[in-house]
Structures are given as C-alpha cells and as structure tokens.
Amino acid sequence: MLAGRHILLIIGGGIAAFKSLDLIRRLRERGATVTPVLTRAGEEFVTPLSVSALAGRKVYRDLFDLTDEAEMGHIQLSRVADLVVVAPATADLMAKMAQGMAGDLASTLLLATDTPVLIAPAMNVRMWHHAATQRNLATLKADGIGVVGPGDGDMACGEFGPGRMAEPLDIVAAVEARFAAGPLQGKRILVTSGPTHEPIDPVRYIANRSSGAQGTAIARELAALGAQVVFVTGPADVPPPEGVDVVRVETAAQMHDAVTAALPVDAGVFAAAVADWRVSGASDRKLKKSQDGLPVLEFAENNDILRGVAQMGAGRPKLVVGFAAETHDLVANATAKRARKGCDWIVANDVSAATGIMGGSENAVVVIDADGAEEWPRLPKAEVARRLAARIAQAIGE
Known part of the structure; x- marks a missing residue:
C-alpha cells in the first residue's frame, strides 16, 4: 500500500514522541520512505540518533542549516513528500499551524507545503478541551488538515481522558487511507x-475474556485496503481503530440489532x-444475600448472529467469515461449526489457558x-489481520 510513498514526519515535543519511533518502523515495513523532522522540544523525548537509525535517513532539526538552505532546503523538504505527518501534534504546533506562524x-x-x-x-486532557485548542482544531479541519485521534487513556501527568496520541498502527491506517485505491475500494464490510x-x-x-484486539486489527486492515468498515464492538479492552464506522453495544441482543441495521x-x-x-x-x-440461600439464575438462548446472516438467503x-474459539479438537469442532452455521470460512484458534491467546498479543x-x-503459524494479531484482510480482498475484490 505504501511502497514508493514518501512521508515527511514531524515529531513534536511530548511524551508521546516515543511512539514516533514505532511509527517510523511501521511505515518503513510497508515500503514507505520516511524523512524525519525533529523539533527542539521533541529532542527532549527522543534522540536524533534513534530517529535517524530507524528512518535510515538524516534527521532535519534546524531552519538555518547553511548547507541545506543554500538550496532552499525547507521549501524542498515541504514539497517532495507525498504526505506530511505530524506525530505528536502538540497544542503548540497546532496553534502555530492554525495561525500561520513560521518560527x-x-x-x-x-x-510552505502544498502537500496534504x-x-x-x-x-493533556485539559489542554485538549481548552477552547483555544478546539478553535485551532476547527481551523485546521476547515483548512483540509487530516486528523487521527486523539484517544482516551491514562496520561503521563496522571489524568485520564482524551488527548492520548493515536497508536502507531492507527496512524498507519490513516496514512494508508489517504492513498486508498486498494482492492476493497467501494466495498462495505x-x-x-x-x-x-x-x-x-x-x-x-456474565462476560468472557475476549479483549477485542483481533477484531480491531481486522477492521483496521480492511479499512487500509479501501473498504468502508462498519465496526460493531462490545465492551472491548482495546480502542476501536480510526477510519471506521463504530457502533458500540453491550449485550448480544444489541449486537444482533446493530448487525441487522448494518x-x-x-x-x-x-x-x-x-x-x-x-x-x-x-x-x-x-441481588442481595438472604437467608433463603443462593439465587437461582435461569438462562435463555441468545440469537445466533453468525448463523442468521450466513443463512439469510x-x-x-458474498462472504461470511466466522470465528471459533476452541479448547480441544480444534479442527474437528471448527469444521462442524462451519457446516452448522452455514458460513463460508471459519477462523479457528485454540484458546486453552496454556496458549495465552485469549487476551494476548499473538494468535x-x-x-x-x-x-x-489451512494452518497459519503463530503470529502477532496485527499480522493475522493483515493476512486475513488480503485473503478477503482476493475473494471479493474486483
């Protein structure tokens, strides 16, 4: 998706600057060239050496670098890239952008750039909510600046709320969406x-141990291939990806209704x-403790969402993919489930305690x-998602 693309990455000064190192790696592993620009404040959090080592290129830091400025280097830098990414974009940088400052x-x-x-x-959450920041944000959006995040989370200052920089993979997905002409363009998933x-x-x-990490990664990768993704999520541990239509639910009945509506x-x-x-x-x-003994819970069966869609006529x-989390007889149980539900594919995994998969980072x-x-090796969930998204694109893409 990003092969041959040139990204100019501006790293602002904030604790989130450490994520920029992983962002560089993620962009490069997808084929992008990354030219880093490190602000003076950014140098307080990451070193020029670490940024340069990961980018494999010179780090630009000074406006008045005589060697570069002899050829108007700042103008060239701003225009040779396919996309300029600012991560982290601090309140200060956003204010300078909104006001047209160039210090x-x-x-x-x-x-100086005419590049997207x-x-x-x-x-900090209070800085994000401040009226000045929100005015600057509105100005930047009106100017056509793309925005990814921020998300909710714990802050280095000890507070909680919006202001946490988007995760590197979410930024990558937003970058890929900028160049979206992928095999799933025009498809709704x-x-x-x-x-x-x-x-x-x-x-x-009553709940289970699912973190939602695998489903989130799949939605992110499908969006990166150009699909319009409707993401129906229960109360997961991980935040939803950027660039998808999020529908939040709590119960199975609510999920059934949301799926039907989609x-x-x-x-x-x-x-x-x-x-x-x-x-x-x-x-x-x-329910309270009482002298009458333990409460008796009676159960009712929830609607089978997967079977309902797979057999809807x-x-x-065109393609219905189910998942099977099993603790024994993996292939036999999953194969039987595929036949019983009527779906096209089943993605099965062993979630017995010894595997560490349920709630873990790998699958x-x-x-x-x-x-x-078809058995896949144990991989990070992001890579499982990437492989599955490519398989889906091959099945339904045009």
Missing part, C-alpha cells in the same frame, strides 16, 4: 468484535465472542473453508 523548521515546513497534511494530536456483557442485575454481568454488506467478519446465553429476567435491582453477504489460527483447513 522554526517544523512550522515553516507546514506553512495529517496530524495526530497529543496533549461488517466486522464484529469484543465480548458481550449479559446483565444479571444492574451491577453484575446490512446489506459485501462481507461480514464475525470476530466477536458473543455470549450464547443470557440471564432470563435479569433483576432490575441488585436474499441479501446474504495461531486455522482457516477452514470448502477446500479444507
């Missing part, structure tokens, strides 16, 4: 992710760990289709 190399490049610009804001929470009473619920789609990827059962007649009051997606899957079972 250092970074701000001068941003004022994408910023990844990062700052539904992805479900995360667990569901089935209430027992207002304070207790149809029709070209493909459906059902990675969510949906509860098979719910508590019938959940209490509207907190008219309007069925080891077997993809089962009409032709049999």
Whole structure:
C-alpha cells in the first residue's frame, strides 16, 4: 500500500514522541520512505540518533542549516513528500499551524507545503478541551488538515481522558487511507468484535475474556485496503481503530440489532465472542444475600448472529467469515461449526489457558473453508489481520 510513498514526519515535543519511533518502523515495513523532522522540544523525548537509525535517513532539526538552505532546503523538504505527518501534534504546533506562524523548521515546513497534511494530536486532557485548542482544531479541519485521534487513556501527568496520541498502527491506517485505491475500494464490510456483557442485575454481568484486539486489527486492515468498515464492538479492552464506522453495544441482543441495521454488506467478519446465553429476567435491582440461600439464575438462548446472516438467503453477504474459539479438537469442532452455521470460512484458534491467546498479543489460527483447513503459524494479531484482510480482498475484490 505504501511502497514508493514518501512521508515527511514531524515529531513534536511530548511524551508521546516515543511512539514516533514505532511509527517510523511501521511505515518503513510497508515500503514507505520516511524523512524525519525533529523539533527542539521533541529532542527532549527522543534522540536524533534513534530517529535517524530507524528512518535510515538524516534527521532535519534546524531552519538555518547553511548547507541545506543554500538550496532552499525547507521549501524542498515541504514539497517532495507525498504526505506530511505530524506525530505528536502538540497544542503548540497546532496553534502555530492554525495561525500561520513560521518560527522554526517544523512550522515553516507546514506553512510552505502544498502537500496534504495529517496530524495526530497529543496533549493533556485539559489542554485538549481548552477552547483555544478546539478553535485551532476547527481551523485546521476547515483548512483540509487530516486528523487521527486523539484517544482516551491514562496520561503521563496522571489524568485520564482524551488527548492520548493515536497508536502507531492507527496512524498507519490513516496514512494508508489517504492513498486508498486498494482492492476493497467501494466495498462495505461488517466486522464484529469484543465480548458481550449479559446483565444479571444492574451491577453484575456474565462476560468472557475476549479483549477485542483481533477484531480491531481486522477492521483496521480492511479499512487500509479501501473498504468502508462498519465496526460493531462490545465492551472491548482495546480502542476501536480510526477510519471506521463504530457502533458500540453491550449485550448480544444489541449486537444482533446493530448487525441487522448494518446490512446489506459485501462481507461480514464475525470476530466477536458473543455470549450464547443470557440471564432470563435479569433483576432490575441488585441481588442481595438472604437467608433463603443462593439465587437461582435461569438462562435463555441468545440469537445466533453468525448463523442468521450466513443463512439469510436474499441479501446474504458474498462472504461470511466466522470465528471459533476452541479448547480441544480444534479442527474437528471448527469444521462442524462451519457446516452448522452455514458460513463460508471459519477462523479457528485454540484458546486453552496454556496458549495465552485469549487476551494476548499473538494468535495461531486455522482457516477452514470448502477446500479444507489451512494452518497459519503463530503470529502477532496485527499480522493475522493483515493476512486475513488480503485473503478477503482476493475473494471479493474486483
């Protein structure tokens, strides 16, 4: 997707600057050339040597570098790139951009460029909510500046809320979307992710250990290939990716309704760990201990979302992909599930405790289709997602 692309990366001064190192690596492994510009404030958090080593190129730092400026280097730098990325984009950098200031190399490049610009804001939650920052943000958006993030999270200052810089993979997805002419351009794909929470009473619920990481990674990679992604997510541990249409749900019933509302789609990827059962007649009051003994919970079966879509007849997606989390007889159980549900593919994984897969950063899957079972090696979940997205593109792309 990014092979042959030239990214000018401006690294602002903030604790999130450490993420820029991983961002460089992620961009380069996708084939992009990265030219880094490090602000003076950025040097307080990452060193020019580490940035240069990862980028494999010179780090630009000074506006008045006589060797470069003899050829108007700041003008050249600003215009030879295919995209300018500012990560982290601090409140100070955003203010300079919005006001057209040019007192250092970074701000001068941003004022002189006629190249598209994408910023990844990062700052304290109160700075993000400040009226001045929001005015600057509105100005930048009106000027056509792309924005990715920020997300909610813990801050280095100890506060929590919006202002946390988007993760490197989310920034990469936003960069790829800028160049989107991928094989899934014009395709609409539904992805479900995360667990569901089935209430027992207002304070207790039944859930599972799914983190939502694999479904999130799949949605990100499909969007990077040009698809319009509808992302229906339960209460996952990981934030949803950028560049997708997010629908948040809690229960299996809500997920069923959200999936139904999202149809029709070209493909459906059902990675969510949906509860098979719910508590019938959940209490509207907190259950209390009593002399009468333990409460008795009666269960009712939830709608089978995967089977409903796979067997819907008219309007069925061209491709329906289910997931099977098993603890034993992986291929046999997953193959039986594929036949029972009526889906095209089943992505099966062993989630027994010894594997560390449920809630972990890696996955080891077997993809089962009409032709049999294809075993993949244990890989980071991001790489599993990339392989699966490429397989989906081959199946439904034009």
